[in-house]
Amino acid sequence: MGDKAAPPSNSRRYLLWAGGAVGAVGAVSVATPFVLTMTPSARALAAGAPVEVDLSKIEPGMMVTVEWRGVPVWIIHRTPEMLAAIPKLNDKVADPESTQSVQPDDVNKEQRSIKPEWLVLVGICTHLGCSPSEKLKAGADSGLGDDWMGGFYCPCHGSKFDVAGRVFKGMPAPLNLKVPPYRYLSDTHLVVGEDAKKGA
Numbered sequence: 001m002g003d004k005a006a007p008p009s010n011s012r013r014y015l016l017w018a019g020g021a022v023g024a025v026g027a028v029s030v031a032t033p034f035v036l037t038m039t040p041s042a043r044a045l046a047a048g049a050p051v052e053v054d055l056s057k058i059e060p061g062m063m064v065t066v067e068w069r070g071v072p073v074w075i076i077h078r079t080p081e082m083l084a085a086i087p088k089l090n091d092k093v094a095d096p097e098s099t100q101s102v103q104p105d106d107v108n109k110e111q112r113s114i115k116p117e118w119l120v121l122v123g124i125c126t127h128l129g130c131s132p133s134e135k136l137k138a139g140a141d142s143g144l145g146d147d148w149m150g151g152f153y154c155p156c157h158g159s160k161f162d163v164a165g166r167v168f169k170g171m172p173a174p175l176n177l178k179v180p181p182y183r184y185l186s187d188t189h190l191v192v193g194e195d196a197k198k199g200a
Helices: 010-038 044-049 082-086
Strands: 051-054 063-068 071-075 117-120 133-135 151-153 160-162 181-186 189-192
Touching: 051 063, 051 181, 117 189
Parallel strands: none
Antiparallel strands: 051 189, 063 071, 071 117, 133 151, 151 160, 181 189
């Protein structure tokens, strides 16, 4: 009869078990960094989250920039003079009623806002994605001529937008600046990234 292998002794069983355990721990320790790199960081998770803005610190005529989903969002506190300029430019802008442009349904299509004095815009040109410069001051001090009534200028290819983010006729940009979803929490706070009707 052929020789049969002897069953492993207790000490050999322990060595086999210990070796397997050490190998498993090693495999987990090697895999952990790879798993962690696939887990979204806190910043990545927060990038798509709504952003709350305190309006009480923004004086009339001022603009602040916040980041939402990795893009700049401008909040502009428009003056009565700025608001008065908007209808005067209807024949000079390409889409005065914003019928072709992106904005929530509940904004005024000419003023492009829920409340007239507060404008919320994505600060990315609709041409090739540059960020326009703020040129809110009217007149020659803007560098855009005596008849400039305030707005934004894209230095990449020269597109001009009024103080409602509407693009002027004949510019490279095909559409008005985008208005992101936003809603008011109170008279002094708004949230960018939440629809006014749905709340999300």
